[in-house]
Amino acid sequence: MSQNKPQLSCGSCVLTRICLPANLSPEETRILGGAVERGRELRAGARLIRAGARTDALYVVRGGSAKSCGLMSNGEEYVRAFHLPGEVAGLEGFACGRHTCEVVALEPMSYCRIPSGPLERMMATLPGLRRELMRLLGQSLEEAQRMRIESSTIDARGRLARFLVDLSSRLELRHLSPTHIRLSMSRRDIAHHLGLTVETVSRTLAAFRRASWVEVRARYIELLQPAALASLPVR
Amino acid sequence: MSQNKPQLSCGSCVLTRICLPANLSPEETRILGGAVERGRELRAGARLIRAGARTDALYVVRGGSAKSCGLMSNGEEYVRAFHLPGEVAGLEGFACGRHTCEVVALEPMSYCRIPSGPLERMMATLPGLRRELMRLLGQSLEEAQRMRIESSTIDARGRLARFLVDLSSRLELRHLSPTHIRLSMSRRDIAHHLGLTVETVSRTLAAFRRASWVEVRARYIELLQPAALASLPVR
DNA sequence: CGGCGTGTTGATTATGGTCAAGTTCTGTGG
DNA sequence: CCACAGAACTTGACCATAATCAACACGCCG
Numbered sequence: 001m002s003q004n005k006p007q008l009s010c011g012s013c014v015l016t017r018i019c020l021p022a023n024l025s026p027e028e029t030r031i032l033g034g035a036v037e038r039g040r041e042l043r044a045g046a047r048l049i050r051a052g053a054r055t056d057a058l059y060v061v062r063g064g065s066a067k068s069c070g071l072m073s074n075g076e077e078y079v080r081a082f083h084l085p086g087e088v089a090g091l092e093g094f095a096c097g098r099h100t101c102e103v104v105a106l107e108p109m110s111y112c113r114i115p116s117g118p119l120e121r122m123m124a125t126l127p128g129l130r131r132e133l134m135r136l137l138g139q140s141l142e143e144a145q146r147m148r149i150e151s152s153t154i155d156a157r158g159r160l161a162r163f164l165v166d167l168s169s170r171l172e173l174r175h176l177s178p179t180h181i182r183l184s185m186s187r188r189d190i191a192h193h194l195g196l197t198v199e200t201v202s203r204t205l206a207a208f209r210r211a212s213w214v215e216v217r218a219r220y221i222e223l224l225q226p227a228a229l230a231s232l233p234v235r
Numbered sequence: 236m237s238q239n240k241p242q243l244s245c246g247s248c249v250l251t252r253i254c255l256p257a258n259l260s261p262e263e264t265r266i267l268g269g270a271v272e273r274g275r276e277l278r279a280g281a282r283l284i285r286a287g288a289r290t291d292a293l294y295v296v297r298g299g300s301a302k303s304c305g306l307m308s309n310g311e312e313y314v315r316a317f318h319l320p321g322e323v324a325g326l327e328g329f330a331c332g333r334h335t336c337e338v339v340a341l342e343p344m345s346y347c348r349i350p351s352g353p354l355e356r357m358m359a360t361l362p363g364l365r366r367e368l369m370r371l372l373g374q375s376l377e378e379a380q381r382m383r384i385e386s387s388t389i390d391a392r393g394r395l396a397r398f399l400v401d402l403s404s405r406l407e408l409r410h411l412s413p414t415h416i417r418l419s420m421s422r423r424d425i426a427h428h429l430g431l432t433v434e435t436v437s438r439t440l441a442a443f444r445r446a447s448w449v450e451v452r453a454r455y456i457e458l459l460q461p462a463a464l465a466s467l468p469v470r
Numbered sequence: 471c472g473g474c475g476t477g478t479t480g481a482t483t484a485t486g487g488t489c490a491a492g493t494t495c496t497g498t499g500g
Numbered sequence: 501c502c503a504c505a506g507a508a509c510t511t512g513a514c515c516a517t518a519a520t521c522a523a524c525a526c527g528c529c530g
Contacts, residue, residue, distance in 0.1 A: 070380070070381070070384075072384065072385070072388065076388070078384040078388070080380045080384075081380075091373065091376065092373055092376055092377050092380070093373065094369040094370055094372065094373030095370060095373030095374040095376070095377045096370070096373075096374070100377060120362070123365055124359060124362065124365075127355070127359065130358055130359075130365070133369070134329040134368070134369075134372070135329055135330060135331070137329065137369070137372040137373065137376060138326065138327055138328065138329030138330030138331075138372065139330040139331070140376050141326065141327055141330070141372060141375050141376045141379055142327050142330045142335060144376060144379035144380045144383055145305075145315045145316075145327070145379045145383075146305070147383050148379055148382050148383035148386055148430070149305075149307065149313040149315075149386075149427075149430055150307070151383055151384075151386045151387040151430065152386040152387055152429070152430025152431070153307065153311070153313070153430055155516095155517070155518085156517080156518065186475095186476070186477090187476075187477060187478095188476080188477095192384075194387070195383070195384055195386065195387025195388055196387070196518080196519090197518075197519060197520085198476085198477075198478095199477095199478080199479085199518085199519080199520085200517095200518055200519075201477095202477060202478055202479080203478080203479075203518090205478095206478075206479080218476090218477080218526090218527080390485070390486085391485080391486065421507095421508070421509090422508070422509060422510095423508080423509095431486080431487090432486075432487060432488085433508085433509075433510095434486085434487075434488085434509095434510080434511085435485095435486060435487075436509095437509060437510050437511080438486090438510080438511075440510095441510075441511080453494080453495070453508090453509085
């Protein structure tokens with residue numbers, strides 16, 4: 001693997017302001033970049049992280065998207081999160097030194113890899129990186145806890161609406177259209193992410209369509225009234 | 236506040252093997268202990284952390300118990316977690332430098348406080364502490380994500396059973412009876428933690444009682460058949 | 471063209487929320 | 501010690517939501 005060519009350094013990456021280095025000093029960014037390996041292209045369905053594998057690196061999506069999924073006690077798959085470019089996957093691996101969920105590409109995907117060794121060493125010397133990782137973990141925790149309660153308090157409409165609005169804002173942050181969305185994940189993935197069934201996702205989308213809040217054509221979704229979606233009653 | 240008397244150091248605390256120092260070297264434990272402040276007794280209902288407050292410290296429950304709770308978009312309170320002795324509260328504050336949830340004592344409670352400043356400095360020099368904090372964050376994340384899905388996949392019986400079994404094992408870890416439990420939280424707290432209503436919690440407990448799985452008398456609960464609770468079908 | 475995965479729609483049902491009426495518990499003041 | 505008030509908890513009746521089961525449409529690839 002040939003990597004770390006100057007022109008690929010974190011500082012000159014289009015994602016700099018969205019990715020891990022977002023809050024790092026130029027110097028810290030340079031050092032971080034020195035430790036980053038550039039992964040090869042993955043095809044849709046390829047596995048980035050295998051559940052049970054030793055936590056030997058963190059991964060950042062560079063292009064495309066991925067899902068993190070785990071297995072429930074009854075064997076059903078559930079989707080913990082979707083990852084867009086600049087988002088970090090594998091953080092849960094810090095829990096016990098092993099990854100507890102599979103990370104799978106949803107479409108052709110590229111990524112960066114930060115091996116644990118250098119990461120640990122940088123954590124000792126780069127306070128900014130330390131803070132950033134703690135921040136990311138705290139934020140994910142925050143998010144998961146909020147969603148946990150909402151999942152059992154907010155109805156299907158509210159959850160799906162929130163999902164669309166959230167996705168939209170994350171796309172916008174990446175200078176993609178916040179209203180014309182091509183979903184890289186299946187209805188099944190969405191359902192398993194929101195704790196619903198495919199049927200309910202389908203029906204709820206249909207309801208949004210009838211209300212003229214969205215335009216749906218297979219995996220293309222256009223948000224016609226994002227405000228309506230964002231302000232759905234909470235039961 | 237007079238603190239850090241030798242006999243109160245982390246190394247000689249009864250919680251050492253359960254608390255933050257659990258995986259630290261004696262030397263690291265000593266240094267950590269030097270930064271820990273001993274908080275005064277709180278009465279039931281007193282607030283340990285105020286939502287919105289700057290994250291200026293981490294807190295560890297020493298005696299008694301507490302709940303972390305946030306506010307949902309509709310103003311309803313929800314309970315993120317219950318904290319037993321040796322458990323850390325305030326980790327979510329790492330997300331943005333401010334605490335996003337209230338931490339409230341459920342009964343007379345004592346605690347330790349680790350100010351952010353010393354904590355940051357120790358993070359730079361103590362790799363064990365760094366790893367431990369990352370591990371804690373990862374574990375909480377893990378837990379929250381698992382519960383998030385279960386909350387919308389597992390029925391009320393399963394959720395309540397899981398809650399009791401989990402609580403039981405945490406009590407056992409602290410050398411308290413895993414079967415004779417005095418709940419420090421109200422039914423309302425339990426309901427708001429599991430994403431249920433008080434009525435459902437009450438009814439479900441009654442069902443467990445009829446099945447002779449538990450004995451319930453107000454806040455005293457005896458687990459008669461923990462195995463039955465632990466092996467509840469997942470829908 | 472057929473077959474399969476993916477998605478949609480309909481009918482039925484079970485789970486848990488809501489509303490309402492008690493009951494028990496706890497602390498307070500006479 | 502008892503009376504009482506208010507909170508916490510329990511139980512019942514009813515109903516809304518989403519899961520389940522089943523059939524069908526659509527797109528994609530061989």
